[in-house]
Amino acid sequence: EIVMTQSPLSLPVTPGEPASISCNSSQSLLHGNGYNYLDWYLQKPGQSPQLLIYLGSDRASGVPDRFSGSGSGTDFTLKISRVEAEDAGVYYCMQALQPPLTFGGGTKVQIK
Amino acid sequence: QVQLVQSGAEVKKPGSSLKVSCKASGGTFLNYHIAWVRQVPGQGLEWMGGIIPVLRSAHYAQTFQGRVIITTDESTATSYMELKNLRVEDTGVYYCARAGEPKRLDAFDFWGQGTMVTVSS
16 A cells, blocks of 8 residues: 655645645656656535645646646645635645555645 | 535444445546545545446455445446444545546546544444
8 A cells, every 4th residue: 555644734824925735655656657646635624625636737627826736756745836815724645546545644724 | 517416414323334325417427436535533535445337346445345335326327335334433424536537546526525424322
């Protein structure tokens, strides 16, 4: 099983400032087809998770361009260029290279 | 627009079984990975297993192996997650989610509203 580790656990941010979340995997998520099978999800309070980024860096439909994903192999980063109040919630990375799919423990973004 | 609508909240006794449904509408069903994800109160997301209906075979997380069965009914575009021998620690919210591209495991772009399950004696 691939173990996913996120940091930090909690991230207080000021609106308008950037934010960055790290995700590491215990095995490379780089498939032979050249894609990294790493997703990012945001779960807002009281809601179902929503997809932000897939294949490591592709933004899902409707996701604002202030969100970006980067990284390859075992090290990945989600960046928010300028945090807005609506970005509060828990962010999860998830590997989809092979079953069992596994999530990171989550990073709680709190707006100051 | 694809919608996933799950069955309602359940209260169960320890040792009993649970069956949650997830009905898809507004899009194709057969070729897409349907996953079941659990969230225990105050904790993170946990993939329980998933199935691509046209392939008919499911994968399960080791944690749930032997206790969970995921099935689909193509005629009604519904997926079911059955969890047996319930424990108090199975209390939580159960989500279904659909992958973004046919026959791929990743990018869950549609989620059900969640089903709250309480296991208590």
